[in-house]
Amino acid sequence: MRLCMWMLLLPVLAAAADDKIARGAEVYRTSCGVTYCHGPEGRAGRAPGLAGRSFAPGDIVRTATTGIPNTSMPGFAALLKSEDIQAVAAYIVSLNGGGPAAVSRPAADVPADAQKGRALFFDAARTGACGACHEVGARGVLVSAGLQDLAAARLQDFRQVPTPAVVTARPSGEPAFPAVVAEKAADRIRVYDLSSRLPVLRTFAPAEVVLTPGSSWTHTAAASLYTDAELEAISRYLRWSAGR
Numbered sequence: 457m458r459l460c461m462w463m464l465l466l467p468v469l470a471a472a473a474d475d476k477i478a479r480g481a482e483v484y485r486t487s488c489g490v491t492y493c494h495g496p497e498g499r500a501g502r503a504p505g506l507a508g509r510s511f512a513p514g515d516i517v518r519t520a521t522t523g524i525p526n527t528s529m530p531g532f533a534a535l536l537k538s539e540d541i542q543a544v545a546a547y548i549v550s551l552n553g554g555g556p557a558a559v560s561r562p563a564a565d566v567p568a569d570a571q572k573g574r575a576l577f578f579d580a581a582r583t584g585a586c587g588a589c590h591e592v593g594a595r596g597v598l599v600s601a602g603l604q605d606l607a608a609a610r611l612q613d614f615r616q617v618p619t620p621a622v623v624t625a626r627p628s629g630e631p632a633f634p635a636v637v638a639e640k641a642a643d644r645i646r647v648y649d650l651s652s653r654l655p656v657l658r659t660f661a662p663a664e665v666v667l668t669p670g671s672s673w674t675h676t677a678a679a680s681l682y683t684d685a686e687l688e689a690i691s692r693y694l695r696w697s698a699g700r
């Protein structure tokens with residue numbers, strides 16, 4: 457059970473052979489896909505879902521080697537043969553529709569002038585692409601609002617968007633960090649930690665963390681990964697997807 461999270465985050469090889477994917481599916485099924493962790497077929501268990509996400513290889517390697525502190529994601533370096541880790545990575549990529557190459561391939565239903573923005577939105581080569589936090593058309597990660605039905609005014613300047621949902625989390629004995637609350641239950645609080653470019657889902661007992669409104673986090677950091685021309689292309693894609 458403890459193996460589950462790490463394997464998923466391992467090096468993403470876009471050109472994976474089918475037998476490797478089959479082997480990866482088997483390793484995933486036995487080590488990663490238990491419902492407690494990443495869920496069958498990459499859907500979310502208690503840990504973040506992995507299908508439809510764009511992982512940058514460098515982050516994946518780092519995460520897989522060391523695990524994520526204060527989360528239930530262990531490091532797998534000492535636990536799995538590297539070929540099995542590679543196989544699982546190939547499998548995860550296949551769940552994501554073939555990885556970077558597939559996202560940059562035109563999608564049949566997306567008009568030509570929105571294709572470029574779509575590829576940029578889900579750009580797997582960019583750590584912290586829009587799709588790392590937002591969902592459009594059931595693809596991407598829902599840290600923040602899905603961007604499907606936004607008013608046109610919100611689709612203009614991605615550097616200036618208001619972020620009322622971002623709070624400050626202060627875990628006892630640890631530095632504070634900007635967070636988006638994913639779940640508040642009687643026995644646990646789950647938040648996305650926005651202090652790294654790829655948001656990390658962390659779980660606390662209610663007594664272990666204090667959440668206060670407001671944060672110094674701004675959306676500028678996320679948007680500054682792109683040039684003005686690229687943001688304009690993304691805006692065209694989002695407007696198309698919102699029917700505007």
Ligand code: HEC
Pocket residue numbers: 577584585586587588589590599600601603606610611614617618619620621622636650653655675678679682690
């Ligand atoms: C690191 C996570 C992250 C990344 C990456 C990111 N965003 Fe956001 N985005 C947020 C958060 C958090 C909010 C604020 C949500 C809130 O407070 O309601 C937000 C809000 C928005 C909003 C306003 C939504 C609304 O309902 O008003 C838009 C539009 C948006 N983002 C577009 C983008 C685009 C386009 C990109 C890529 C250029 C991007 N975001 C990248 C986290 C992210």
